[in-house]
Amino acid sequence: MLGFMHFETIDKKSDLEVLSALERFVGRERKRKAQFLVYLSVVDARKLYAKEGYSSLFKFLTEKFRFSESSALKRIQVSRLAHRFPFLYKRIVDGDFTLSALSRLAPFVNTHNSHLLFGEARGKSVREVEKILARWFPQEAVPDRLEKSVKDLSEDKVHVSFTAGREFEKDLLEAKALLSHKYPKGRLEEVLGLALKTLLKDLKKPNSKASHIPRGMSDCDSASDLSSCAPQQRPRFYRQVPKPSRYIPRGMRAAIRERDGAKCQYISPEGQVCGETHFLEIDHRRPFALGGPNTEENLRLLCRTHNVLAAEIVFGRMGRGT
Numbered sequence: 664m665l666g667f668m669h670f671e672t673i674d675k676k677s678d679l680e681v682l683s684a685l686e687r688f689v690g691r692e693r694k695r696k697a698q699f700l701v702y703l704s705v706v707d708a709r710k711l712y713a714k715e716g717y718s719s720l721f722k723f724l725t726e727k728f729r730f731s732e733s734s735a736l737k738r739i740q741v742s743r744l745a746h747r748f749p750f751l752y753k754r755i756v757d758g759d760f761t762l763s764a765l766s767r768l769a770p771f772v773n774t775h776n777s778h779l780l781f782g783e784a785r786g787k788s789v790r791e792v793e794k795i796l797a798r799w800f801p802q803e804a805v806p807d808r809l810e811k812s813v814k815d816l817s818e819d820k821v822h823v824s825f826t827a828g829r830e831f832e833k834d835l836l837e838a839k840a841l842l843s844h845k846y847p848k849g850r851l852e853e854v855l856g857l858a859l860k861t862l863l864k865d866l867k868k869p870n871s872k873a874s875h876i877p878r879g880m881s882d883c884d885s886a887s888d889l890s891s892c893a894p895q896q897r898p899r900f901y902r903q904v905p906k907p908s909r910y911i912p913r914g915m916r917a918a919i920r921e922r923d924g925a926k927c928q929y930i931s932p933e934g935q936v937c938g939e940t941h942f943l944e945i946d947h948r949r950p951f952a953l954g955g956p957n958t959e960e961n962l963r964l965l966c967r968t969h970n971v972l973a974a975e976i977v978f979g980r981m982g983r984g985t
């Protein structure tokens with residue numbers, strides 16, 4: 664391919680060169696997207712797709728150009744919206760609106776609300792735009808009865824749907840983030856499945872804990888929380904002076920997670936805070952291998968990417984030319 668550079672060629676450039684080239688590409692990409700929408704509007708207005716032998720603009724995009732159905736729909740919706748409100752082309756070029764965000768807004772915008780709605784949604788993510796729409800155009804909650812919420816799909820699959828409150832959504836997102844190591848895809852079935860298994864295990868537990876502790880064994884031998892036991896009651900292994908260990912007690916992990924707002928604390932030299940909420944790990948600011956202690960001051964939350972980056976900065980590789 665003429666002018667196309669492969670990984671090995673680009674990998675020889677400095678970090679700064681790579682990043683500024685990428686930024687130029689993002690700018691050009693947005694401009695191309697906006698220009699594509701204008702062309703699409705003309706094709707739409709002149710019904711050129713029909714001239715080309717397609718029954719609709721949708722078929723023209725999916726069959727002739729192999730766009731996915733959702734991608735074609737999104738482009739058609741946004742090109743019609745931008746044709747009605749032409750200032751949107753510049754907003755797309757400036758990165759104020761993504762096509763996905765505009766396609767969410769499209770069915771709700773009219774000449775009366777456009778000014779306020781576009782104003783509020785400007786610069787927002789798709790998720791945030793959906794929240795704005797839910798506030799502006801609240802929908803009736805669907806009353807759910809268990810038997811109506813579960814539909815048979817096949818012998819071993821069902822489809823479950825229900826309406827939930829914001830508190831449920833908050834808990835769900837938090838559980839999904841906490842489980843991101845275990846379930847990287849974060850599928851609802853996995854997260855809620857584990858929640859149900861844990862709940863059932865808990866519900867089936869016998870009420871009295873004492874009744875299950877064999878005679879002659881104190882509560883402290885079996886309880887996982889040892890903090891409530893007097894030191895002389897604690898099992899022998901707990902009384903030994905511990906060697907320095909990488910292990911960070913659960914309580915401290917929770918305290919660090921809380922302090923750091925359950926977000927990656929990495930800050931770029933330009934001041935961009937990462938803030939990732941998935942794949943979080945606890946990082947030693949001064950590495951454990953270099954004598955960094957397990958204290959709250961020395962520990963912080965980083966996402967996996969930034970934990971690896973932090974280690975590479977200390978122990979080698981990385982950082983070329985910038």
Ligand SMILES: [Zn+2]
Binds near residue numbers: 937965
């Ligand atoms: Zn991060």
